[in-house]
Each structure stands twice: as C-alpha cells, then as structure tokens.
Amino acid sequence: MSPAQHHRRRDLIAGLRTLAAFLDSHPQMPVPRYGTVRVSIHTLYDTDATTETEAIAEVGRVAALLGVTPTIQGGHHVACATFGAVCYEALHVTHAAMARRQALDSYRDAITLDEIEGA
Incomplete structure (x- = not known):
C-alpha cells in the first residue's frame, strides 16, 4: 500500500469513527x-x-x-x-x-x- 493510499484509508476510518461518535452523542440528529x-x-x-x-x-x-x-x-x-x-x-x-x-x-x-x- 502506497503512503497516499494509507493516508486516505486512515482518513476514511477516522472520519467514520468521528461521524459515529457525533451521531451517538447527538441523539436529536436524524439518521x-x-x-x-x-x-x-x-x-x-x-x-x-x-x-x-x-x-x-x-x-x-x-x-x-x-x-x-x-x-x-x-x-x-x-x-x-x-x-x-x-x-x-x-x-x-x-x-x-x-x-x-x-x-x-x-x-x-x-x-x-x-x-x-x-x-
């Protein structure tokens, strides 16, 4: 895996975790x-x-x-x-x-x- 691919992969996973944490802590947000x-x-x-x-x-x-x-x-x-x-x-x-x-x-x-x- 190239450094650029590794960086994109890491950013995607971090973004998904951030979104999940945000939705978990904001139950008023629609899904x-x-x-x-x-x-x-x-x-x-x-x-x-x-x-x-x-x-x-x-x-x-x-x-x-x-x-x-x-x-x-x-x-x-x-x-x-x-x-x-x-x-x-x-x-x-x-x-x-x-x-x-x-x-x-x-x-x-x-x-x-x-x-x-x-x-």
Whole structure:
C-alpha cells in the first residue's frame, strides 16, 4: 500500500469513527429511516486496477475478502456486504453498460411531454 493510499484509508476510518461518535452523542440528529448508508469503492478508480478486466477481477477479490458472491447484472459487477445499516460495496460498471446508458440518454431531448396541470 502506497503512503497516499494509507493516508486516505486512515482518513476514511477516522472520519467514520468521528461521524459515529457525533451521531451517538447527538441523539436529536436524524439518521436514514429506510435503506442503508453506502461506502462505495469504484474499482477502476479507487484501486490499482488500470483496465476493465482488472477492475472486474478486483470486484471478485473484494467479494472474497468480504465472504460474499459478486453479482453481475446489466454490466454492473458488484460485491456488497452489510454491517447493520451500513453497506460496503465494490463495483465496476462496464464500458458497454455505460455506452448503453449514454445511447438511451441521447434520446432524452427528442421527447417533450405536455405539462400536467398541478404537477
């Protein structure tokens, strides 16, 4: 682990502990009622992976460390473990999946809906 990675890791852990202590000492602070809080690692950007193949393999490596089976759906490779109301996930969205989404979004401006009164 490089010194920069070690520093970022230490800062993240310290920040999570600080947040937990703050919430614990301030019971009037709202917390999410539904769903989970996510810590998301994007394997192509947050790890040493430099190719899509390496990023996908990194999702598998993290899944093994978490003791979970990675899921693949629509070009999204995800390894997720929950710790109470907190989810730690590693993910990679393939270039093909991003291209499909971009193609869908390219039609966005071609469609206009009539304004619905009161909406």
